Amino acid sequence: MRRSLRAATVAVLALLGGVATPARAADDPLVVGVVLPMSGDNATFGQESWNGLQIAAKELEGKDPSFAFKLVLSDEQSKREQVAPQTKQLIENNGASIVVGSVASSNTMQAAVVCKEAGIPLLTPASTNDKLTAETEKYGEDVFRVCFKDSFQGTMLGRFAWKTLHAKKAVALVDKGQAYSVGLSEQFTREFTALGGKVETEYYTSADKDYTTLVQKVGGMKPEVILISGYYPQAGPMIKLSKDAWKGVPIIGGDGLDSPDLLPLAGETDAQVYFTSHFVASDEDPVVQGFVKKYQEAYAGADPGAMAALGYDAMYAVYEAAKKARAAAGGGKPTPKQLSAALRGLEFTGVTGKIVIGPDRTPRKAVVIVKASGAFQFFEKIQPE
Amino acid sequence: MSPRLRLLLQALPALALGYVVVRMLVGDVGGGTTLLDYLSIGVTQGAIYAFVALGYTMVYGIIRLINFAHGEFFMAGAFAGYFVLRDAGIERWALPQPWPVLLAYLAALLAAALVAGTLALVAEAACYRPIRKAGRVAALLTAVGLSLLLQNLARQWPAIGPTQRPWPAPRMWAAADEVPSPADAHYYELKTFTSPTGERVEREKPVVFKGATMTPAVRQRLAAEGGRNVFRKGELSRTVVDRSIVLMLAAAAVGLWFLVQRTRTGKAMRAVSEDMAAARLMGVNVDRVIAATFFLGAFLAGLGGVAYCAKYGQVDPLTGFMPGLKAFIAAVLGGIGSIPGAVVGGLFLGVSENLFAAEVSTEWKDVLAFVLLVVVLLLKPTGLMGRPYREKV
Numbered sequence: 001m002r003r004s005l006r007a008a009t010v011a012v013l014a015l016l017g018g019v020a021t022p023a024r025a026a027d028d029p030l031v032v033g034v035v036l037p038m039s040g041d042n043a044t045f046g047q048e049s050w051n052g053l054q055i056a057a058k059e060l061e062g063k064d065p066s067f068a069f070k071l072v073l074s075d076e077q078s079k080r081e082q083v084a085p086q087t088k089q090l091i092e093n094n095g096a097s098i099v100v101g102s103v104a105s106s107n108t109m110q111a112a113v114v115c116k117e118a119g120i121p122l123l124t125p126a127s128t129n130d131k132l133t134a135e136t137e138k139y140g141e142d143v144f145r146v147c148f149k150d151s152f153q154g155t156m157l158g159r160f161a162w163k164t165l166h167a168k169k170a171v172a173l174v175d176k177g178q179a180y181s182v183g184l185s186e187q188f189t190r191e192f193t194a195l196g197g198k199v200e201t202e203y204y205t206s207a208d209k210d211y212t213t214l215v216q217k218v219g220g221m222k223p224e225v226i227l228i229s230g231y232y233p234q235a236g237p238m239i240k241l242s243k244d245a246w247k248g249v250p251i252i253g254g255d256g257l258d259s260p261d262l263l264p265l266a267g268e269t270d271a272q273v274y275f276t277s278h279f280v281a282s283d284e285d286p287v288v289q290g291f292v293k294k295y296q297e298a299y300a301g302a303d304p305g306a307m308a309a310l311g312y313d314a315m316y317a318v319y320e321a322a323k324k325a326r327a328a329a330g331g332g333k334p335t336p337k338q339l340s341a342a343l344r345g346l347e348f349t350g351v352t353g354k355i356v357i358g359p360d361r362t363p364r365k366a367v368v369i370v371k372a373s374g375a376f377q378f379f380e381k382i383q384p385e
Numbered sequence: 386m387s388p389r390l391r392l393l394l395q396a397l398p399a400l401a402l403g404y405v406v407v408r409m410l411v412g413d414v415g416g417g418t419t420l421l422d423y424l425s426i427g428v429t430q431g432a433i434y435a436f437v438a439l440g441y442t443m444v445y446g447i448i449r450l451i452n453f454a455h456g457e458f459f460m461a462g463a464f465a466g467y468f469v470l471r472d473a474g475i476e477r478w479a480l481p482q483p484w485p486v487l488l489a490y491l492a493a494l495l496a497a498a499l500v501a502g503t504l505a506l507v508a509e510a511a512c513y514r515p516i517r518k519a520g521r522v523a524a525l526l527t528a529v530g531l532s533l534l535l536q537n538l539a540r541q542w543p544a545i546g547p548t549q550r551p552w553p554a555p556r557m558w559a560a561a562d563e564v565p566s567p568a569d570a571h572y573y574e575l576k577t578f579t580s581p582t583g584e585r586v587e588r589e590k591p592v593v594f595k596g597a598t599m600t601p602a603v604r605q606r607l608a609a610e611g612g613r614n615v616f617r618k619g620e621l622s623r624t625v626v627d628r629s630i631v632l633m634l635a636a637a638a639v640g641l642w643f644l645v646q647r648t649r650t651g652k653a654m655r656a657v658s659e660d661m662a663a664a665r666l667m668g669v670n671v672d673r674v675i676a677a678t679f680f681l682g683a684f685l686a687g688l689g690g691v692a693y694c695a696k697y698g699q700v701d702p703l704t705g706f707m708p709g710l711k712a713f714i715a716a717v718l719g720g721i722g723s724i725p726g727a728v729v730g731g732l733f734l735g736v737s738e739n740l741f742a743a744e745v746s747t748e749w750k751d752v753l754a755f756v757l758l759v760v761v762l763l764l765k766p767t768g769l770m771g772r773p774y775r776e777k778v
Contacts, residue, residue, distance in 0.1 A: 039540070039547035077547065176748070203748035207707060209697045212415075212426045213742040213750075220418030233549055233699070240698045244416040244623065264551035265698055268570065268618040300586040301578035374571030375591040 028333055029068040032318055033096030035086050035111055037103055040078030041206065041233045044259040045103040045307050049125050052311025053100070055298055060319050067319060068333075076102055083110035091118045097336045098123060098321075100314050103307065104231070105129030105180040109139060116140030121340040125314035126278075126307055128153055128255065129183045133361045142340045144361045146313045146350065148384075150180070153254050153276050154187020156367045156382055157227065160274070161188075162195040164380075165250050167225035170199045171218050173238070175206055175230045184254045185229035204234065211238050219245030231256040236265020243269055250274060258306040263372060273372040274379060278352045279309035280370045282378045291351040305376070306352070306368075313350035317357075320348045402428065402732065406631055413624055423743040424736060429627045429696070431735020432634040436689030437712030438719065438727035439641065440682025446722035447658045447678045449521055453528040454508060455686060456709020457535035462501035462687025463694045463704050464545055466493035467553065475555035475619075486555050486619070494691050501687030504535075505679040513679075514672065532709075539702035549701035552694050555619035561607030567593045570617040574607070621695065630692045637685055638728055645724065650677055658722075714758045720771020729770055 034053060036046035050073060057071055072094045074086040083102060090096040091114070099115055099122045102108045108127035115122040121142040124132065128150045132143050161167045170192055175181040189199045200221060204214055215238060218226060226249055228235040235257050242251070253275040266273070281292045281303040291312065295304040318339075325334030325342035334342070346357045353365040364384045371379040405424045408414050415425040437459055444452045470476065475489045512531050516523050540547040564572055572593040578586045592607065592615065593599060607615055645651035653674045656664040665671050693708055694700045711734060719730025734754060742750040761768065 041549065043548035203746075205748075205751065208751065209693075209699070209704075209707065210430060212430070213423060213739045214747045216416070216418050216422060216426065217743050217747065236551070237698050241623075245418075261549075261551060264554070267554055267698060268620045298581060300580035300584065301576065301588050301590075302586075374573075374594050377594070 029070040030098075030322055030333055031094055031096045032069055032071050032315075033087070033090030033094060033099040033101075034071055034073045035076050035083060035090060035099060035101035036073065037078040037107070038073070038075035042078040042104055042231055044232070044261050044305070045126070046075070046078075048260075048305050048307035049101075049103060049311035049314075051295070051299055052125075052304065052308035052313075053315045055294055055308075056312045056315030056319075060315070064319070064323075067322060069318075069322070072096065076107060078104070078107075080104075080107050080110055083107045084114050087111040087114040088118075091115070091120050096120065097334070098318060098339050100125065100318065103127060104178065105132060105183070106178055108132060109179065112139035112143050115142065120336045121343060123314055123317060123343065125310040126255065127180070129179045130187075131179065131183065141361075142336075144317075144343045144357060146317050146352070146355055146363060147255075147278055147310055148365055148367060149360075149362050150183045150254070151187050152364075152384065153367060154184050155191045156369075157184075157252055157254065157276050158188045158191025158195065158197075160276070160369060160380075161192060161225045161227070161250075161252055162197055165225050165252075165274075167223075167250070168197050169223050170197060170225045170227055171221055171223040172199055172201045172227040172229055173214070173218065174201055174203055175234065176203060177205060178230060180254075180256060181230040184256075185227060188227055188229070204230075204238075206230070206234050209237060212241055214238075215241045216245050218242075219249075223249060225249065226251050228253045228257070232259040232262040232265065236262050239266035239269060239271050239273060242271065246271065252276075255306055257372070258370070258376070260302070260305055263375070266372075275370055275372065276367050277370050278306040278365075278368065279304075280306070280368050280376050280378050282376060283368065283381070284378070287349070287351055303376075309351045313352050313355060316348060316350055317343070317346060317355065321346055406635075409624075409631060410628055415623065415627055418743075420740075423739050425627065427736030427739035428732060429630050429735070430739060431715075431732035432630050433689050433693050433696075433708060433731075434712045434715045434735050435634055435728045435731025436637065436685050436692065437708055438716040438731045439637070439724065440686045441713055441716040442719070442721055442724060442727040443654075443678050443682045445716070446724075447654060448513075448517065448524075448661075448675055450513065450524045451528065451713070451721075452679075452682075453525070453709070453713075454531040454535060455682065455712070456705030457532050457539075458501040458505050458508075458683040458705070459686040459690040459693075459708060460539065460700075460702060460705035461504045461535070461690075462497035462683070463690030463700050464539070465500035465687065466497035466691035467550070467694065467700050468544075469493040469496045470553040476553045486621070489555075490691075490695075494688055497687035497691045498684040499687070501683040501690065502680040505683030506676055509676055509679040514675075536702050536706075545702060547702060549699045552698045552700060555621075556616040557619045558616045561604065561615050564593065564599060564604070564607065564615055566599050567595055567597060569595070571595045572615055572617050575614040575616065626692075626696050630696070633688060633692065634728070637688065641681070641685075641724060644681070650674070654678060711754060714754050717758060718761050718768055720768025723768070723770045726768055726770035730768065733769065 036049050037043060038046040060067060072090060074090055076082040076086055087099055090099060099120055101111055103126045105127040108124045112122050116139060123144045126147050128147055130149050130151050132139055172185040174185045192199055202218055228238055235253055250272045255277045257275040258277045292304060295308060321339050321342040322334055325338040329338050348355055355363040357363050366381050366383045369380040371377045405428050409425045415422050440455050444450055470489055470493045475486050508531060512527050516527055539545045571591055573589040574592045576588055576590050580586055653669045656669055657671055657674045661671055715730035715734040716727050718734055719726030738750055738754055741753045
């Protein structure tokens, strides 16, 4: 209730022309356009990311008064067709020098096309689809991320299913309408079959809410592990419906499951659910715990999810890049080109680990395996080799 | 077609349906992968379609209007049920299972039906009545507009908002000293936090994990903090939900039959549906009959809304869209304007969709519904149970 109230307020404010972090002294702040799903299907993704960004922004205001910036938020409502016009607006009307967003890969791709045309760098906190940085003809050379890619996440999922869960036969549930879902399951299938496993694929659409038949059918295929390749609004109800049909079969997924709504949607269940993510609040790492504490203070005891941590890191990436670009530009406000150049090879330590943006404009970083049972529990952290 | 063959064609599906329903009521079906399981899934889903299709068909029967806003009455009902369950019902009462849950659900269903019905009354009086003489196209466009308006009002209204919410699960409260070794469930604590802006926010925080052992330290802490706030989450079992949906549909169908065939209002409805002008001349209050029809249809849609959301576990402003569309197809399949047709159409669509998904392809399931619609309209334009349309001169 409270959360939705806040979301609604944010949405209304966003409609009225953006929520701004007040800039200090400088009259020409660096405008950071933020496009996120604050409402609709993937609302918790946008809300958490924005919370993370704001915590970082507030911190930076106190830490470095010479860094004048302004965040302008636009709510894309989890709708693909909203992303391009809103991104355009951020760039043309608000004068954004860099765009941060969005979460669902298919939506970020829309933003990337607009940014490419405008020559503005795009930094996505959480879109993991490989194509975003690989298909430069479509999405340009200036797409960066602070998260890992699905080729890494999918591979780790495949290994986890094979080595830790000792599964030989998997069923992957795929939503063909989501680039993330398709990409993640492809990578998983590649790794899992290379190790000697067998994968069968079934399809669902996010327009549907009734997965009963799908769930029974998959249960009847007698898999040893089930991959739900997609996002929490679909994964939650599937887990809820699967209580009998998937009894004892572990369920795995990617970071699309990392939402505070996943467990309430799934209900009280015996299911063993594991997913790969960037961060988990129950990680005992002191850096993580420091962030958890800040987040809980700012948001009335809520635990941050991975999206919050990535939002925080994305803000720091913008800051570090701006600092680097400013040094290169001789102290003035950096141009989009200078920011883009500064993001290449950027190095800093974030709450989701050490971030070194490599030649593929993606950092190489650790993947966390989260066990979702009653709460998100830290299971394992795998460093990239 | 010989009468005997026709009787056989009607009796066979009815017998099959009866068999599936009886098996659903006496045993645990729907959890496996046999034909019977898929049939029972189809029947449950079809029953929800039927709830919504009844409203479509009744309104069409009486004023020849396809009320596209009907899916939004369904959504309004679902939200009414959600608020009752969340604020007055199973998330608040510290009572033992299962009677409070049952009572809360009855209250939620009643609230849902009344809210949806009232909304339909308002919509009818404000939008449809003024343009009733303007022709069917104007009414149809109004219906589409009203549907979009209600969806977007719900999105903008802060109490509802644009985001989907998990359906309330029963909280089963326990005192800290009663928390057993948690082999069977997770235990949560309800904590109140104050945000920097002064809002008070309630949150569930897990305190004891399933399979973990209860340490003396945790027990002590819970006791010290007044463990009255400790609870575990309950669930409605699938079989209970499925059975209730089917029984509710049966009760609604019988009630509706009685109302239409055996009461004065029903007689008036039939009269208006037959010939509105003549009915008016005979002293029937046409406006009241039409309003009653809208109310009844939306009443059923509200029930369907709670059933649907309780089964699939979430609610949002677009909840009514898909079921509304499918129910429209079901109503046309069954023969729009025919009350038994709506039930038959709903069940037929639910069963064929799920059998298709199970045996052929989950990916093409939604395509099937529309293909069925086209095929039935080609072969039998009046639908499965529809009477041939008599053009009035």
